[in-house]
Amino acid sequence: MFRISHQISIPDEEIEFSAIRAQGSGGQNVNKVSSAIHLRFDIRASSLPALCKQRLVRLCDRRITSDGVIVIKAQQYRSQEQNREDALERLRELIEGALQPRKKRIATKPTKASRERRLEGKKRQGETKALRGKVEH
Numbered sequence: 001m002f003r004i005s006h007q008i009s010i011p012d013e014e015i016e017f018s019a020i021r022a023q024g025s026g027g028q029n030v031n032k033v034s035s036a037i038h039l040r041f042d043i044r045a046s047s048l049p050a051l052c053k054q055r056l057v058r059l060c061d062r063r064i065t066s067d068g069v070i071v072i073k074a075q076q077y078r079s080q081e082q083n084r085e086d087a088l089e090r091l092r093e094l095i096e097g098a099l100q101p102r103k104k105r106i107a108t109k110p111t112k113a114s115r116e117r118r119l120e121g122k123k124r125q126g127e128t129k130a131l132r133g134k135v136e137h
Contacts, residue, residue, distance in 0.1 A: 001087060006094050011047060015091070016040040017084060022075035036075035043068040050097070055098040063094070070094065107126040 003009045022036035043056045047124035057068050064070050072094075094107070110118075 002092075004092055005099070008042075008048065008095070008099075014041065014046050015088075017087075018079055020073075021085075022078075025133070033080075035078055035080045035083060036073060036079060037083040037087050039070075039072040039074065039084075039089060041070040041093060043070060052095065052099055056095065059094075059098060061094065061129075 001009045001011060002015060018038045018040075019034040020036045021034050028098070033126040042136055043053050046053065048056070056064065056070075063072055068092065072087045072090050076086055077083050091100070
């Protein structure tokens, strides 16, 4: 069981790991050892609460495919176990972020000074454009 919070946990069967060869550092082992980890987690087929699933699917995150699968590639460390822990931690952060309630936007009026600055800018732009017209003799 992978715990996200006190109420939410994911069974190990729902998270799929595959080891691949990492890019970058690794010394002589870089071409021999598969130390990077690909984590795949299907949101729709998971046991997460319905609200959490909806929020995750609606996220505009490049790690979430159009099919609703989270794909995380962890290759920061040289050991497979550290990369596995890193991928799980990034999954936890992504799900926790989706669970955070969104702040309501409070509509505000523009200040008097900002309205005046806007109008002044428009006036200056109009004057500039008027100078570009035909010159009459």
